[in-house]
Amino acid sequence: MTLVQQPEMHPQRWGDPARAAALPASARGLVELAFGPLAETPAVDPAATPPPPSGLPPALLADLRSRLGAEHVLADDETRRLRTRGKSTPDLLRARAGDLADAPDAVVRPGSHDDVAAVLAWAVEHHVAVVPFGGGTSVTGGLVARREGYAGLVSLDLVRMKRLVTVDRESMTATLEPGLRGPEAEALLAAEGLTLGHFPQSFEHATIGGFAATRSSGQGSAGYGRFDAMVVGLRVATPRGEWRLGSSPANAAGPDLRQLVLGSEGAFGVLTEVTVRVRRAPVEKVHEGWRWPSFAAGADAMRAVVQAGLQPTVLRLSDEHETAINLARPDAIGASEPGCLMIVGFEGEPDAVAARQAAVAALLGSLGGTPLGREQGEAWAHGRFDAPYLRDAMLDVGVLVETMETATWWSRRQEVYDAVRAALVGSLGDGAIVLCHVSHVYETGCSLYFTVAARAGDDPLAQWQEAKAAASDVMTAAGATITHHHAVGTDHKPWLVREIGELGGSVLRAVKADLDPTGVLNPGVLVP
């Protein structure tokens, strides 16, 4: 089959440039009511703000071109702009202001594992920093590597590595190349009647390699598991050579080193093949809405469902604030609703879906939930990848929007929720809006995903960084994780050691030094 490739993202906004849009007229009044007069804050014209000239010595560029083929080594302004940073709010603020100081000196596009190995050999030889680039969807500064001390910095763009390498139908595994974006991978698998079932909010643009490198978790994690639970095998190109892992579904042959590579964010090696567990494509997908009198009542019900082993495919609960502005339905923002909205989704064979649906409904009903039918559930499913576009529309009118997330044990959910809300409001002022939802559940705990909006001040970057730090401080002080599924990048690095300990940081440095002795891979990212 011919693979329909996903479009390049807008250099200053999230997502498909064709879908970039101003704040809907219907929402402008609401935003003004919340944050005061709109302050039109357009981004600078990209054409007027080229990136700084490539600093890579011409001889090095020529050497790289001779190894990879000139057509796969690009140093034009437009390509370099499109590989500059990711999509965090600080990344977007800088891009909108025309700050392209972090642009790579060149973009190299390997077509195979051997090509990646050749790039790494070149980088080690000349001491050039290499930033692996998948979908460019990082919201934690994962693409903002340190360049001081290096002869240059190249973006290692995996866009050419989009093969479905093999499918093992008996074992229900598939080996995928890292550059496949979510819809591309699903399309290749769908042609075989299969699915991966991994649908994070970044699904339309993020890649298989990125999912693995960041321990991504999708909106169907209750049913399909986190991405790190789907991976059974890895092929990695490191500065010290090829590394293959994955002899069996599970084993006792020492520590599970797959779990050391998963989440390594390009700092230990470049993933060149990822073997994942796949499932038969579901015949039926059903999403229902449920209403709860409070966030606590809904969260207790989620806990009851998952601890009873009844977990549906999707289980998501908005708090009172998020429910009130209807953020679970980007198509109907602002249509205020009482209580807390829960989305419950089921995928699979019709009989199995019906049976699980009935069992979950019986439990939720007994716990005080009100069934709302399918309309709200399907509306959520329909708009599930749209929210990031809204952030850009808000930035256009001078309102900062960002998300942050954590996970904790069920017994600490309320404490962490209260503490993060208080920290954000304390930092951003009473005018800030803080919304929250639970979108990933485990027997022992859950995620908490916060959406924050505040009127941008004179220095929105500093304003945001202060709020982020305040929230991160209380998360780690409460013993919760600094990130449930956004990864560490550079933004979360100051808090990582509080979570994994000084010895955890030391171990990461030791592994990094072993696999990447000259430190060319994503310098400054992840490793404390």
Next chain:
Amino acid sequence: MTLVQQPEMHPQRWGDPARAAALPASARGLVELAFGPLAETPAVDPAATPPPPSGLPPALLADLRSRLGAEHVLADDETRRLRTRGKSTPDLLRARAGDLADAPDAVVRPGSHDDVAAVLAWAVEHHVAVVPFGGGTSVTGGLVARREGYAGLVSLDLVRMKRLVTVDRESMTATLEPGLRGPEAEALLAAEGLTLGHFPQSFEHATIGGFAATRSSGQGSAGYGRFDAMVVGLRVATPRGEWRLGSSPANAAGPDLRQLVLGSEGAFGVLTEVTVRVRRAPVEKVHEGWRWPSFAAGADAMRAVVQAGLQPTVLRLSDEHETAINLARPDAIGASEPGCLMIVGFEGEPDAVAARQAAVAALLGSLGGTPLGREQGEAWAHGRFDAPYLRDAMLDVGVLVETMETATWWSRRQEVYDAVRAALVGSLGDGAIVLCHVSHVYETGCSLYFTVAARAGDDPLAQWQEAKAAASDVMTAAGATITHHHAVGTDHKPWLVREIGELGGSVLRAVKADLDPTGVLNPGVLVP
């Protein structure tokens, strides 16, 4: 509650000395038929073979006693004998021959994390090798550390660390000390209405710390998961200090370092607390027997069950050879049965058990299985921990028995099965008996557990090692794991790098060097 402690194991046999027994008269004829005339091969009298004198300089012993309390540092012959090696067939052959060359110089019994830390500080200061000892059930030489180059070798016996530290009923987690043996941990949890659900064959003697250190997998792994999937938090004493891990059920804060400590076999640190996910104690436990015309037909049915998401709590399939001698029922060995016996177990609330039982039965019936009712299932459950006792009774009459296990993808199950059988028969001769079962299933593959018996020759140790090497060679050549749940120890170490690659070995050495810079922890075990 008062904890009823499990008995010390027999120094030359598996398990409770009170349950040591000669080969049943009913089985002697059968064994003679299979292996020729019985050759009574009694073990030497322990009283006549004391361990070599403790080589630890008296000043060091005195120093350790001053730090831990004299009553917790033992150097008498009997205590040292009981902490010599584990329970592999080579371990037993050596113990039966009176070879106690691997006896520790002393046995130290810390009562707390701080005590463990004090022992490690002492060991680093004097360069003494430290072998963490849980239940002593290792069958891979995990307790046979290298002593050359050290001032001595002590067994760090966790027998005093048996507390249930905390229970979090809302999050359904419990924090346990490492010295709790399986039944002890279950008794403490049962008093709270909870269960861990981890029942490996070593259950009656192995410990929580050992389960974690070896990535153990229990007979109910289909329903409860492997032990490494149950662990959510760890407290570790390392030569560089305390290390705590586990901020949340799952997260994206870099690699999951818990999975680096799980399976580290005492080489990176000593586990002093393990926080596990627990479940409500099941109201009902049901075990059924099913008969299949062939191992392949039964294995295909297992695959169908698990890929349909219907997995029961226990799913176990004997091949034709194991079924024929009825090894799944140690109470009725030799009562030959046709085809292949499958055991299917369900645990939980009665309604849920009935529903899952019906769904699995419908699928198994449609695939050609014959239901045998509960008798055979319950007989298996009743005798599930007994098989190791039989090995000693066979050794008594000159028959070598050992087990080895691997795991592979469903698509390679038959190839690996055939290759391992052929290698064992090729090495041990046509008279060898090789039995196999599948006892752990995953969506993508399964374990293969082999039981091997052969008439002991003049040098049974060499005979066994040659057979083990032949089987291990073909396992790794086929890309299967060297061990699904027995761990690496010293016996599997020569094959580990074939599985995890030279870079995997290098990473393990780097982590070891970082956490245990002077190499006092379990030297020679695991790390290649």
